Amino acid sequence: MSKSVSPEALAIIESATKIVITAHDRPDGDAIGATLGLARILREQGKMCYLTGCEPVSEIDQQFLYGDAYAPIPEDVKPADEDTLLICLDCGSAERAVVVPEWLAAGGRVLNVDHHHSNTMFGEVNEVDAQASSSSELVMRLADAAGWAVPESAAEVLWLGLVCDTGRFTYENSSPAALACAARLMECGAKPWEVGGKLYQSKSEEKVRIEARAASTLEFYYDGRLACVSLSQQDFDEFGCGTDVAGDVVNIPRSIRGVEISFFFYEMNGGAETKLSIRSAEPFDATVLAKRFDGGGHKRAAGCSLPVSLDDAKREAFAAVEELWGELVASRA
Numbered sequence: 001m002s003k004s005v006s007p008e009a010l011a012i013i014e015s016a017t018k019i020v021i022t023a024h025d026r027p028d029g030d031a032i033g034a035t036l037g038l039a040r041i042l043r044e045q046g047k048m049c050y051l052t053g054c055e056p057v058s059e060i061d062q063q064f065l066y067g068d069a070y071a072p073i074p075e076d077v078k079p080a081d082e083d084t085l086l087i088c089l090d091c092g093s094a095e096r097a098v099v100v101p102e103w104l105a106a107g108g109r110v111l112n113v114d115h116h117h118s119n120t121m122f123g124e125v126n127e128v129d130a131q132a133s134s135s136s137e138l139v140m141r142l143a144d145a146a147g148w149a150v151p152e153s154a155a156e157v158l159w160l161g162l163v164c165d166t167g168r169f170t171y172e173n174s175s176p177a178a179l180a181c182a183a184r185l186m187e188c189g190a191k192p193w194e195v196g197g198k199l200y201q202s203k204s205e206e207k208v209r210i211e212a213r214a215a216s217t218l219e220f221y222y223d224g225r226l227a228c229v230s231l232s233q234q235d236f237d238e239f240g241c242g243t244d245v246a247g248d249v250v251n252i253p254r255s256i257r258g259v260e261i262s263f264f265f266y267e268m269n270g271g272a273e274t275k276l277s278i279r280s281a282e283p284f285d286a287t288v289l290a291k292r293f294d295g296g297g298h299k300r301a302a303g304c305s306l307p308v309s310l311d312d313a314k315r316e317a318f319a320a321v322e323e324l325w326g327e328l329v330a331s332r333a
């Protein structure tokens with residue numbers, strides 16, 4: 001853990017007694033892990049911490065709460081107060097976090113801690129490192145630099161963030177620093193087998209059945225280099241589950257030999273909106289496609305939302321693929 005953190009980041013945290021902690025909504029494991037982990041660390045430093053704006057949607061993530069709750073910011077926590085700070089984790093822009101634009105408009109201070117390469121540096125202080133595997137790794141880096149104790153309950157959730165964002169240490173962001181962070185987290189009490197059990201051996205029957213439904217929709221394009229699965233609102237209704245169960249469905253096409261671009265389309269809001277989850281291998285940058293539809297993410301994993309039904313979303317997305325990547329994907333034949 002020799003990576004340095006900016007003294008300004010530690011100083012702005014030290015200067016605050018009330019700290020609002022947030023991440024992007026519809027949080028992933030890293031957003032949950034980084035926010036919960038930071039709150040549990042800073043409480044031990046005598047800070048009042050308020051988690052807000054990224055309530056876990058999946059039953060899996062809810063297993064890590066232990067009584068912690070994400071709630072609206074209390075009335076007596078005023079953005080403009082000198083002793084008050086908002087720490088935004090895992091958000092490439094202020095708009096990705098529901099509470100940040102309003103906080104900034106009210107003159108509040110923001111510490112931006114993130115690892116998206118597209119980060120817009122919206123904080124008063126920005127602790128941004130696109131080389132970091134995860135925001136959870138950055139939280140651990142801050143703790144070690146400051147000499148803060150990391151309680152076991154924090155180590156557990158930071159481990160959650162680390163394994164989720166690195167795909168259990170199989171993605172390109174699985175750096176020596178990420179593995180060093182993993183070792184530190186185990187020293188602080190993280191138990192990979194316990195987190196693994198909660199993450200990977202805790203599916204509901206409905207989740208397995210809806211994954212099977214998704215697998216049955218598998219389609220291939222560009223000689224098998226692009227594969228796609230989808231779920232309609234009707235599918236979610238039939239299995240009586242929300243879209244939160246669909247978290248790793250995009251791994252179904254991604255797991256197929258020869259597939260370089262993986263899509264998972266799923267309808268929300270009664271079919272008025274369709275989300276597209278994108279995974280890609282070199283040389284395809286998933287953010288290029290996501291940005292076309294006002295989405296974002298990382299080169300290898302990105303997402304966006306189209307305000308149309310599943311069929312229309314597929315049509316629009318494939319038109320964009322042809323335009324952005326048509327030649328590139330054909331050249332790989």
Ligand SMILES: [Mn+2]
Binds near residue numbers: 030
């Ligand atoms: Mn992340």
